[in-house]
Amino acid sequence: MLHTSGSKAGRTPAPIEPASSVRLLTQAPHRAGFFLGGSVLLLALLWWLLELVGRSYGFSLSELPASFLHGQLMLSGFFPLFMLGFIYTAGPKWLGVVPPATVAWLAAILPYALGSVGLLLATRLPVLWPLASTLQGLAWLWACLIWGGRIHVSTAPDRKHAMLILVAFALGAAALGLYAFIAVSRQWQLVHHAETLLLWGMLLPVFMIVCHRMLPFFSANVLQPYQTWRPLWLLYGMVGGVWLHGLIHLMGLPSYLLDAGLAGLLLYTSWRWRLVRSFKVPLLAMQHIAFLWAGLGMAVLVLETGPFATPIIGAGYAALHALALGFMLSMLLAFVTRVTLGHSGRALIASRLTWTLFWCLQALTILRLLGEWVPSLRTPLLLATAVGSVLVMGLWSVRYLPMYTQPRPDGKEG
Structure with a gap:
């Protein structure tokens, strides 16, 4: 079971004062980044659910094109906040340097979160859209400078993962800058380019980079015997393949041959990283199952865009x-x-609730895909996915977000 806080058994912990909670949020980047990212995630999912409900009754809650804002919020709203929380906490350890000063990383995370909230408010107050998008872009530029500075002062022999993340962050800055331009100019035809640049230029590459560095490491810690397999060519193949797909897509050229190769590479990697063995440890299995979706997603992309695509399979965004x-x-x-468990001094064990919520999210993913493949059921499946996502991430947030405002049970800082 997970550890709980409290000075002595049977004694109720003293309530945490609001000022103390704020202080604890600023104690480590992952606390602020994860708490704010989780909060924005919940708000974004709830807004989209309300928007879908409104559509089913023939009206929209948004003064701006809701589908465009949905794409921007789901890509730029919360993922970057989680990334900053992680990279500013773990990244300095990779590089053997001191972490960035609290005031420095707060000056990136807080304005970015305000920009994300501004995007949500812009659904009813369109004047906020360019302001919020610009704030996100400027905050992300500062975030890139902070990370670049940590790399610059590092003398670690292996900085490859850190450098690739910096390149991805720079592409993310370009995507956010394009979003800001669109918000000001209303050049709607550029939205697809901004989405492509953010998804294939930054988000997917960063996930691939972190998986390459951390997933075999986590696996080796709990699966014995375990032979760590993470060659450099794999790192460059995964990240380079994703970047190349984004470039080809922006050029309007077919990419299904590349996508098929990338799907095969990712599925092979999932096997080499011992997906089946990971089920012995649910906390580890969740990461392996999630990684499996990277290969499956690329395989679905081939079905959607390749020479064997059908009007149904190729019509949506599965x-x-x-x-x-x-x-x-x-x-x-x-x-x-x-x-969160590791950096809060708690046992590295997935609770039954967490394990159940994770599998519910897998079921919701399948429902969302069916919403593209079964047009007659599209509306109810989209609504079911939206409701389920709010419930799953809401329950997860109730369990984990309070941890970022609480002291570590082991009494340590961080």
């Missing part, structure tokens, strides 16, 4: 949601749970 829900959101739930 691959996008396999990657976004199945891979990225599932990995976020699994990885953030693991990091």
Whole structure:
């Protein structure tokens, strides 16, 4: 079972004062990044659920094109906050340098979170859209400078993962800058380019980079015997393949041959990283299952865009949601749970609730794909997915978000 806080058995812990909670949020980057990211995630999912309900009654809650804002919120709203919380906490250890100063990383995370909230408010107050998008872009530029500075002062012999993340962050800055331009100019035809640049330029590559570095490491800690397998060519193949797909897509050229090769590489990697053996440890299995969706998502993309695509399979966004829900959101739930438990001094054990919520998210991913493949059931399946996502991430948040405002049970800082 997970450890709980309290000075002595049978004694109720004293309530935590609001000022103390704020202080604890600023004690480590992952506390602030994960707490704010989780909060924005919940708000974004709830807004989209209300928007879908409104559509079923023939009206929209948004003064702006809701589908465009949905894409922007789901890509730029919360994933970057989780990334900053993790990379500013774990990254300095990779590089053998001191972490960035609290005031420095707060100056990136807080404005970015305000920009995300501004995007939500812009659904009813369109004047906030350019302001919120610009704030996100400026905050992310500062975040890139902080990370680049940590790399610059590092003398660690292996900085490859850190450098690739910096490149991905820079592409993310370009995507956020494009979003800000769209918000000001209303050049709607560029939205697809911004989404492509953010998803294939930053989000997916960062997830791939972190998986390459951390997933074999986590596996080796709990699966014995375990032979760590993470060659550099695999890192460059995964990240380079994703970047190349994004470039080809922006050029309007077919990419199904590349996508098929990348799908095969990712599925092979899932096997080499011992997906089946990981089921012995649910906390680890969640990460392996989430990674499996990366290969499955690319395989679905081939079905959607390749020479054998049918009008039904190729008509929707099944691959996008396999990657976004199945891979990225599932990995976020699994990885953030693991990091939260580890950095809060709690036992590295997935509770029954967490394990159940994770499998519910897998079922919701399948429902979302069926919403693309079964047009006659599209509306009820979309609503079911939206309701389920709010419930799953809401229950996860109730369990884990309070941990970021509480002292570590072992009395340590961090």
